[in-house]
Amino acid sequence: ANCLFDTETNQNITKEKMRNDDSTIATMETESFVQVGHGRPLTMTGTPRFHTIGLGNDATTTDLCYTLKAGELPDNDEERAPVDIIVALDKSGSMQSRGKLDLCKKTLVELLRQLLPQDRFGLITFSHNSYITIPIQRMTADHKAAATKAIKNLKAGGGTNMSSAVGLSAQEIRTIDEPNPVQSVFFLTDGHANTGISHVDGLVELVTNCFASSIPGDHPEFTVDAGLLDSISLQQNQSNIATTAMRGFGFGSPSTQKANTAADAKLSAEKLSAPPKSISMHCFGYGSDHNATLLRRMSSATEGGSYYYIEEDKDVGKAFGDALGGVMSMVAQNATITLEVPPLAKASGVEITKVHHDQVIKRENGSYSVTLGDFYAEETRDLVLTVKLAVPAQSTQELIPHVTATLSYTDTLESCLVHGGKVGISIARPEGNSISEENSHVAAQSFRIFAAKEME
Numbered sequence: 183a184n185c186l187f188d189t190e191t192n193q194n195i196t197k198e199k200m201r202n203d204d205s206t207i208a209t210m211e212t213e214s215f216v217q218v219g220h221g222r223p224l225t226m227t228g229t230p231r232f233h234t235i236g237l238g239n240d241a242t243t244t245d246l247c248y249t250l251k252a253g254e255l256p257d258n259d260e261e262r263a264p265v266d267i268i269v270a271l272d273k274s275g276s277m278q279s280r281g282k283l284d285l286c287k288k289t290l291v292e293l294l295r296q297l298l299p300q301d302r303f304g305l306i307t308f309s310h311n312s313y314i315t316i317p318i319q320r321m322t323a324d325h326k327a328a329a330t331k332a333i334k335n336l337k338a339g340g341g342t343n344m345s346s347a348v349g350l351s352a353q354e355i356r357t358i359d360e361p362n363p364v365q366s367v368f369f370l371t372d373g374h375a376n377t378g379i380s381h382v383d384g385l386v387e388l389v390t391n392c393f394a395s396s397i398p399g400d401h402p403e404f405t406v407d408a409g410l411l412d413s414i415s416l417q418q419n420q421s422n423i424a425t426t427a428m429r430g431f432g433f434g435s436p437s438t439q440k441a442n443t444a445a446d447a448k449l450s451a452e453k454l455s456a457p458p459k460s461i462s463m464h465c466f467g468y469g470s471d472h473n474a475t476l477l478r479r480m481s482s483a484t485e486g487g488s489y490y491y492i493e494e495d496k497d498v499g500k501a502f503g504d505a506l507g508g509v510m511s512m513v514a515q516n517a518t519i520t521l522e523v524p525p526l527a528k529a530s531g532v533e534i535t536k537v538h539h540d541q542v543i544k545r546e547n548g549s550y551s552v553t554l555g556d557f558y559a560e561e562t563r564d565l566v567l568t569v570k571l572a573v574p575a576q577s578t579q580e581l582i583p584h585v586t587a588t589l590s591y592t593d594t595l596e597s598c599l600v601h602g603g604k605v606g607i608s609i610a611r612p613e614g615n616s617i618s619e620e621n622s623h624v625a626a627q628s629f630r631i632f633a634a635k636e637m638e
Contacts (some may be wrong), residue, residue: 199219224514224557224600225251226589228607231624237577238615243535246607247624248565248587252513252557263594265302265509268318268355270347272335272371274309278338282372284469289502290333296506299319302362304354308347309340309375311538316383320355344371345379345388349478353463365461366509367393368502369480372468381584382476390483393461440607454484458556460485460516468492484619485555486511511559517591521550524583524606530572532584538566538631557591564627572611581608 231245277283290305297303303325304318315336316329351367361494373599379385425546461483465477481487488508490501506591523532534550541553552565589602 184492186472192305216514224253224517224589224591224593226519226587226602227251228585228587228605229621229624230584231608231620231628232609232618234610234612234618235571237573237611238613239617241571241617242567243570244609245598245624246567246585247621247626247627248517248519248567248570248605248607250517250554250557250565250589251562252559255511255513255559257273262510263364263512263597264302265296266296266302266318266355266358266362266365267293267368267509268304268306268310268351268366269368270306270308270351271315271371272309272344272347272373273307273336273340274342274343274373275339276342276373276471277468280469283336283338283541285498286370287333287336289498291330292319292499293502293506294326294329294509296334297326299323299360302358302533305329305333306347306351306354307336308342308350309338311340312343312346312350314350314354318358320553341377342371342373342375343377344369344375344386345480346593347376348388348392363515363597364509364593366486366513367461367463367534368466368505369477370466370468371477372472374471374473375476382473382479385476386479386483387421389480393463393484413616416620462486462509462556463487465489466492466498466501466505508558512556512594513559514557515555515592515594516588517554517557519552519554520590521552521567522586522588523548523569524586525583527572528583530574530582531570532572532582533570534567535570535584536568537567549573564623566603566624566627566631571609574611577611577613579610579612581610583608 207292209515227249229247229249231247232241235241235244240444265329271286271290273283275314294303299320299322301321302314302318303321304314305316307313307315316332319325321329345371351369355361355365355367358408374380375385379388459486463481464487467477467489469492486508488505490497490505492498492501520533522535523534537550537552539552539553539554543551547552550567554565557563561580567585569584572584574582583606586603586606587606591600592598593600
């Protein structure tokens with residue numbers, strides 16, 4: 183793949199341009215996007231709420247909006263980003279009722295059919311213990327056949343040790359030396375945690391430590407808390423996290439079972455010490471008896487995670503299809519916008535007073551970094567910020583650049599890091615108290631933020 187690290191900005195400028203510090207500052211109608219081999223870029227546009235605000239107007243601040251839109255998926259499925267998927271399947275005794283386990287087995291077999299040879303799949307099964315039933319590996323024809331056989335031979339029985347499954351899933355997916363661009367864990371259960379870590383806050387913290395990445399440029403060393411890993415152990419013996427040998431199913435493992443002790447778990451935590459990328463978790467709760475609050479919070483603790491309530495058997499296929507479709511349609515990861523006020527604008531009093539996002543960092547140089555996370559095909563998101571208006575020494579009909587934004591992200595289709603050109607937002611500050619008609623889209627986004635704050 184041809185990876186572009188410093189890319190040209192493709193600009194469609196319909197208003198006057200101004201130059202500042204050798205960078206072309208585009209106006210409100212400007213679109214910046216990165217052209218790469220597959221031709222389906224992540225685009226960013228910048229728009230002010232009002233194009234013109236007279237110097238005599240009472241307004242001292244205004245809202246600006248950056249809109250990001252992901253392109254379409256390639257027509258050829260083989261061109262999509264390869265994925266790594268771990269399924270953590272509850273096979274406790276209750277999964278035997280109403281044929282829930284059999285339904286899950288059929289769904290997993292169908293999932294395997296959707297995977298390509300460059301994709302990886304692994305299966306963790308759990309009851310009172312957790313087992314690596316299928317080690318994560320690429321889905322070649324032979325591996326897919328062996329995985330299908332292993333899934334069809336699953337039997338139900340035992341308790342529900344969710345923390346063991348979370349911990350082992352994290353360990354297994356982190357064993358990949360060269361992970362695929364997209365990684366996800368599917369977590370299937372019909373009940374409540376009754377073994378290992380069983381309280382909601384502890385399980386959510388474990389998921390966060392295992393799968394959620396931190397904000398770029400501001401991350402501590404990634405670790406899985408040793409105390410939580412200790413708690414994963416059953417206290418009754420040292421066989422909580424166990425690996426089921428799959429020699430009989432063609433996976434080339436040694437003979438019987440190999441149990442991981444708490445000490446093994448701590449060694450695994452050391453292995454996980456490199457800062458990771460975020461791994462999404464998609465939780466599926468079967469029937470009315472499962473802990474919906476727990477699963478919702480577990481999935482929300484990861485970037486791009488989701489929760490599905492499976493009330494009836496017919497809902498399984500739709501929920502799995504939705505989650506799998508989302509995972510396979512990812513086109514960009516770790517999208518980050520850097521916001522700056524140009525020097526000439528600073529001299530006129532322009533200042534970013536608020537970035538309306540919960541993943542924002544203010545840098546020492548006064549710029550802001552906003553982490554927007556992953557984007558799926560054709561997804562659109564808006565970032566709203568409030569700025570103090572420029573007060574130039576004299577009125578002007580020319581557009582005054584107020585903010586510039588630079589977009590960077592990982593292109594999952596080309597497997598490379600992309601840096602886009604600057605996209606600026608400018609406002610005219612003529613004499614008088616005139617104000618132009620507001621942009622309806624930006625106004626709607628501003629109102630949405632205001633309404634959300636009022637509801638807090």
